[in-house]
Amino acid sequence: MIRRLLLATVLALAAITTVTTGTAQARACKFGYACATIYYSDxxxxxxxxxxxxxxxxxxDMWGVRSGYLDFYESPC
Known part of the structure; x- marks a missing residue:
């Protein structure tokens, strides 16, 4: 019983840490679109x-570094 409670607590903390520390990701560019992702310092x-x-x-074509602060733009071809 205590093992299950301990395991559940550890898994819950791991899930919260993963959600709160993950960086933002740009979505994939759709077929038939031109896309631009701009990364900012903060x-x-x-x-x-x-x-x-x-x-x-x-x-x-890419230059610079990726960050968690971004804007994503897309336009049809």
Missing amino acids: STRTTVVGEKYEDCDGAV
């Missing part, structure tokens, strides 16, 4: 630290 979104562009042909 939540104020004033300093760009990286970008990722995906064109209609599927070519990808």
Whole structure:
């Protein structure tokens, strides 16, 4: 009984830690769309630290670093 309670507590803490410490992820660019993901240094979104562009042909161009603070834009081809 105590083992089950201890195991449940450990799993619950692990789940909470995983949810609260995970970084934001940009969603995948849909087929037939051109997409841009802009990465910022912090939540104020004033300093760009990286970008990722995906064109209609599927070519990808990236520079800088990825962060948990991002904006995602897409437009149909």
